[in-house]
Amino acid sequence: MGENQQPTPFRPDRIRVSHDEREAVVERLNTAAAEGRLDFAELEARLDLALNARTYADLAPLTADLPSETPVEPLVVKGGMSGAARTGRWRVPARIxxxxxxxxxxxxxxxxxCRLPEIVMEVHGQTGGVTIIIPDGWVAETADMEPGLGGxxxxxxxERLPGTPxxxxAGDGGTGGVVIRHPNSWERRMQRRGGG
Structure with missing residues (x-):
């Protein structure tokens, strides 16, 4: 170092971010979209930047205009003794x-x-089983599902359509099994009639 050179000041924003820190920002962006704070184009652009962020300086601007984060509890649905259903129009959170x-x-x-790009579901079939029906154009990533006895x-x-989740x-079929599918012909007919 020459006489007049100062050591480079420490810059915390230049520290590299971890995979978990990127994922936390992705989850926060998904929540903001679910709340209507970001439209789909903004969300997609910010998600791309978050997934490719290297330093805190890259991540910080992506959530700077969002309100401070409050922990979002997942929606929990339990079949219990008599069963449970979510049908019709209902608000879809990022975690279920x-x-x-x-x-x-x-x-x-x-x-x-639903304007979320991704919905994370932990599913346990247990004795009664679980049926999940998603619209055409939505896709499912199921590599983390264990079949259990019920399958x-x-x-x-x-085939994923643009703008769909x-x-x-992840989870297991239990003894009752888990099925994820698109609507069947009867369900499609009811939707067209507006009786779904």
Whole structure:
């Protein structure tokens, strides 16, 4: 070092970020989109930047205009003894945990207005089993599902339409099994009639 050179000041914003820190920002952006704070184009652009961020300086601007984060609890749906269902129009959060219980659970996303790019679901078929119905154009990522005794069946297509979510499933089929599928012909007919 020459006489007049000062040591480079420490810059915390230049520290490299971890995978978990990137994921935390991705989750915060998804939540902001679910709350209507970001439109889909903004969300996609920010998600791309978050996933490619190297330093805190790259990550900080992506959430700077969002309110301070409050922990978002996942939606928990339990089949219990008599079963449970989410159908029609309902608000879809970024995280859902499902227990089939003894009575079974049915989650029908076909009439929801969902702008999230990704929904993370922890699913346990237990005794009653779980059925998940997603619209055409939505895709499911199911590599983390264990079949259990009841099995796991993915009857969805891999064709994702722009602006639609990816459902990431993890969990087990239990003894009742877990099925994820698109609407069947009867359900499609009911939707067209407006009776779904």
């Amino acid at each position: 945990t499902v227990y089939g219980g003894m009575g079974s659970v049915k989650l029908d996303f076909t009439q929801t207005q 796991f069946r993915d009857k969805t297509t891999s 990816r459902i990431r499933l």
